[in-house]
Amino acid sequence: xxxxxxxxxxxxxxxxxxxxxxxxxxxxxxxxxxxxxxxxxxxxxxxxxxxxxxxxxxxxxxxxxxxxxxxxxxxxxxxxxxxxxxxxxxxxxxxxxxxxxxxxxxxxxx
Amino acid sequence: xxxxxxxxxxxxxxxxxxxxxxxxxxxxxxxxxxxxxxxxxxxxxxxxxxxxxxxxxxxxxxxxxxxxxxxxxxxxxxxxxxxxxxxxxxxxxxxxxxxxxxxxxxxxxxxxxxxx
Numbered sequence: 726x727x728x729x730x731x732x733x734x735x736x737x738x739x740x741x742x743x744x745x746x747x748x749x750x751x752x753x754x755x756x757x758x759x760x761x762x763x764x765x766x767x768x769x770x771x772x773x774x775x776x777x778x779x780x781x782x783x784x785x786x787x788x789x790x791x792x793x794x795x796x797x798x799x800x801x802x803x804x805x806x807x808x809x810x811x812x813x814x815x816x817x818x819x820x821x822x823x824x825x826x827x828x829x830x831x832x833x834x835x
Numbered sequence: 836x837x838x839x840x841x842x843x844x845x846x847x848x849x850x851x852x853x854x855x856x857x858x859x860x861x862x863x864x865x866x867x868x869x870x871x872x873x874x875x876x877x878x879x880x881x882x883x884x885x886x887x888x889x890x891x892x893x894x895x896x897x898x899x900x901x902x903x904x905x906x907x908x909x910x911x912x913x914x915x916x917x918x919x920x921x922x923x924x925x926x927x928x929x930x931x932x933x934x935x936x937x938x939x940x941x942x943x944x945x946x947x948x949x950x951x
Contacts, residue, residue, distance in 0.1 A: 766944070768928070768944050769928075769942045771939035822883070823880070824878060
């Protein structure tokens with residue numbers, strides 16, 4: 726299975742942007758890049774996904790490198806509520822089982 | 836609208852007892868998943884239901900674990916003769932359709948199970 730690598734932790738100030746990197750050098754052509762996050766004492770929450778082109782939604786933006794070997798989740802203006810563990814995963818079209826690694830723990834300072 | 840609901844939110848029980856965990860998926864979602872998350876660990880897949888198809892039970896760690904889904908909606912995960920290593924957060928998720936990476940999974944807040 727293709728794997729992802731993320732930094733263990735990142736810190737940000739409130740109302741500043743946060744850029745969360747994810748490396749996936751062994752990604753295959755049919756793998757989609759998905760991001761989930763998990764707030765304390767809550768279940769995981771879907772954030773965004775993409776294949777090749779950059780994607781935007783109300784929660785975040787996803788910037789995908791041209792060679793698809795890396796991507797960056799962008800939170801445009803961090804709030805205290807964005808403090809969570811963020812998981813970057815790869816999913817093939819037939820892959821219904823989610824599997825998270827350690828993720829990146831994001832801390833937001835007021 | 837209503838999200839995935841799990842009950843109880845917390846369960847403390849003695850080793851050797853049986854426990855039942857309940858999941859109410861989002862209305863209309865045909866796919867339902869159970870996962871567990873141990874302290875400091877990642878997400879571990881347990882079982883998956885899709886419509887009337889046979890469930891994928893490949894992630895169940897032992898025959899003490901079983902799950903059913905009645906009427907294509909509510910699901911119950913049962914753990915018999917609980918052991919201390921069963922202590923974890925048990926998460927349920929649902930999605931409109933399985934087998935497609937475009938479909939995000941919607942999670943409940945889990946049941947925190949503690950075995951004394």
